[in-house]
Structure formats: C-alpha cells, structure tokens
Amino acid sequence: MPDLTIAAVIGSLKAASVNRAVFAAARELMPAGVELIEVSITDVPLFNEDVEAVGDPAPVTALKDGVGAADALVIFTPEYNGSMPGVTKNAVDWLSRPFLNGPIAGLPVGIVAAGPGRRAGAGVREHLALTVAMTGGAVHGETHGIGGIHGSLTDGALTDHETRAALRSWIEGFVAFVRDRPTGD
Numbered sequence: 001m002p003d004l005t006i007a008a009v010i011g012s013l014k015a016a017s018v019n020r021a022v023f024a025a026a027r028e029l030m031p032a033g034v035e036l037i038e039v040s041i042t043d044v045p046l047f048n049e050d051v052e053a054v055g056d057p058a059p060v061t062a063l064k065d066g067v068g069a070a071d072a073l074v075i076f077t078p079e080y081n082g083s084m085p086g087v088t089k090n091a092v093d094w095l096s097r098p099f100l101n102g103p104i105a106g107l108p109v110g111i112v113a114a115g116p117g118r119r120a121g122a123g124v125r126e127h128l129a130l131t132v133a134m135t136g137g138a139v140h141g142e143t144h145g146i147g148g149i150h151g152s153l154t155d156g157a158l159t160d161h162e163t164r165a166a167l168r169s170w171i172e173g174f175v176a177f178v179r180d181r182p183t184g185d
C-alpha cells in the first residue's frame, strides 16, 4: 500500500514515445512507498467550452478523477517547436477547470521532458511551468530535461546508467518537495 501516489500524464500519443520510456523508468525508480500511475490522455478530446457546459466526456472525467485522487502529478512531455505539444496543453487545460478549482489547482506538479536535442526540452519545460503556475498548480522549480535521449535507450527502454541515476535524483528531489508541502490538516 503506497503512502504517496503520483499521477503521470504522458504528453505524447506515439506508441514508441521516448517520454513514455522515461515514465516507465521513473515508475521503476520510485522510492519505497511511492507509486507512479499513468492517467491516460489518449481519448481526451480537444477542449471545448460548449462540450464542458453539457458535462465532461468520460475520458475527461477519468483524467480529472485520476489526477484529483493523487498526491501529486508529473507531466512527461516532448518539446514541439520550442514549446509544448497540443495534447499536453489540452490535458492541462481540462485539468485546470473549473479555473483555480480544478484537480491541478494546489497540486504539486513535476515536469520532465525528453528528446533528441541538446537543450533537453528547455523550451517546453519553461513554458509548461508557466502554464501550470497559471492553473494554480504548485510547480516544482527544478524541472528535469533529458537530451540526446536516443543514446540512453536500448530497444526502447531507458537503460543508460547515468541517465537513470539523474532521473532517480530528480525523483528524490520531487518526492521531498511533495512531502514537505503543508497538507492543510
């Protein structure tokens, strides 16, 4: 029975997503008592206030309930054109509703970006941190970027020792950030 549950949103719909590989490694590297659970965005529709007005579609309810039930959220995302992919932004937009009262408001949020470039997704990490802050999410100031990702993968899995050690170190910092936050009880 975990004492801390962290929801994971993977901002890529690609089956062989490198960010999914990083998520899989992160799940293995979680400290004892901490569970990382994916909350799927695969079937989440594009945000539309008219749709929202008549009730959240089932995949949106599942997303909001999954994140709302967790103690924290980590977003694993690629960088597209120097910023976040539409699917990542779309998930955050749904999670932000109702504004400042959605499941992401007040939630500790970690940001991890992996890609082939040397800048390790610096653009998406910066932009996503600003977006999540707008929603009332408590962004962990230290984001984690993995550049040159293909050199760290073997058969689609994150196997490179140093890359895994750096990810583990970031996870430990994020878990400390989550545990140190006031609970309000």
Ligand SMILES: Cc1cc2nc3c(=O)[nH]c(=O)nc-3n(C[C@H](O)[C@H](O)[C@H](O)COP(=O)(O)O)c2cc1C
Binding pocket: 012, 013, 014, 016, 017, 018, 019, 020, 077, 078, 079, 080, 081, 082, 083, 114, 115, 116, 117, 120, 121
């Ligand atoms: C539309 C598009 C834009 C991209 N822009 C960037 C970029 O700005 N920076 C970067 O490092 N990689 C960029 N890439 C490459 C992605 O990082 C790469 O495809 C990566 O594998 C995507 O992550 P995923 O495998 O988890 O889906 C882009 C890819 C696409 C399809």
